[in-house]
Amino acid sequence: MIVRVLKYAILGLLYRQEYSGYDITSQFKKEIGQFWSAKHSQIYPELRKLVDEGLLHFRTQIQGEKLEKKMYTITEAGRKELLEWALSPEPLPETEKDAFMLKMYFIHTLSQEEARILFENQLQQRQEKLVHLKQEYEQLIPLFGEENTSGAMHFDHPHLGHYLVLTKAIAREQSYVEWLKRHVHLLL
Amino acid sequence: MIVRVLKYAILGLLYRQEYSGYDITSQFKKEIGQFWSAKHSQIYPELRKLVDEGLLHFRTQIQGEKLEKKMYTITEAGRKELLEWALSPEPLPETEKDAFMLKMYFIHTLSQEEARILFENQLQQRQEKLVHLKQEYEQLIPLFGEENTSGAMHFDHPHLGHYLVLTKAIAREQSYVEWLKRHVHLLL
DNA sequence: AATAAACATGTTGATATTTACATGTTTTAT
């Protein structure tokens, strides 16, 4: 059950529009970067591989005077493989790596004060991230459509994917913050 | 900021007791496996490396008639490096990879029914996992000490690390299940 | 006009991780 996820991440991004390698790199710095990302040094070789496999093709476009950029498009074969992957039930990962929780497992190596400082630092970082995510959400409400109006979120909404990853990222950080707050008393 | 997390995971496991490579592999299949793990093919070379670096040493023990196993112990240098890592504030990862959420970002590639099936499958798997984690927790209450008794959880409790990772794993799955339940109506 | 930031595409080397290959012993259940 070997799954080249980056392959499908790229195919998925190209499902609706043409992108350059640079554009794909940029996309991974936006909302989907909460759940998948890759550096450009991994993306460019993968794009070449996908072209070789007949899942993508590209046209070279001139930006300005002479800057050549390659605009990639998904092929029919690419759409077919993307759909096959998207449809397949996603098994739960056995491990969701989290180095902070690894430190918590080894909390007995620290003094109570050292542990408290580490813990409160994580709480602050997670709270700040949560604030940013909520601000992003607030800014996107006009795009998503407010509740109880004709613009409310629904299956065919063009930004459903965006809405789902943003609400999920908020839920993840909210849960993290609540867990941290519920257990900080153990270190006081 | 290169951090060999497996190195510290192994040092941390050996902080309180001697383990063989096989034992370490087994530990990663238990509670800490929710947040960090590695295969034996990665562990054995890492153990050799840590011995070479003077952070571990081992003695060969005979199991039964002739089965040789290597029991590893952390050295003073190992403890020093472990503590240094454990103390250092843990930055948030930019990306917490989740292939299911990547599929959700590309939900527009599926029909509503296909999306619903995928979504409900994930909900079921997450619910089952949550039940298992809660059962584990219930079984461990005697070990943790029930609330409002002299055995309640506190900083010096010998199983605080275990308690923290288990409650965190439960919080993570609970949050996942709640998010799934809150959004399944979009696919009905 | 100069400069910084953003745009744009690659490669190389080092690590990290997984799957498969490879072998043998000990314990438990039938």
Next chain:
DNA sequence: ATAAAACATGTAAATATCAACATGTTTATT
């Protein structure tokens, strides 16, 4: 007694990922 499961340790090959190297263009700011 036998077979299966668990114990035990390694290596090899492939893939995934990241940091650093390498180069050049275009756009926005000052």
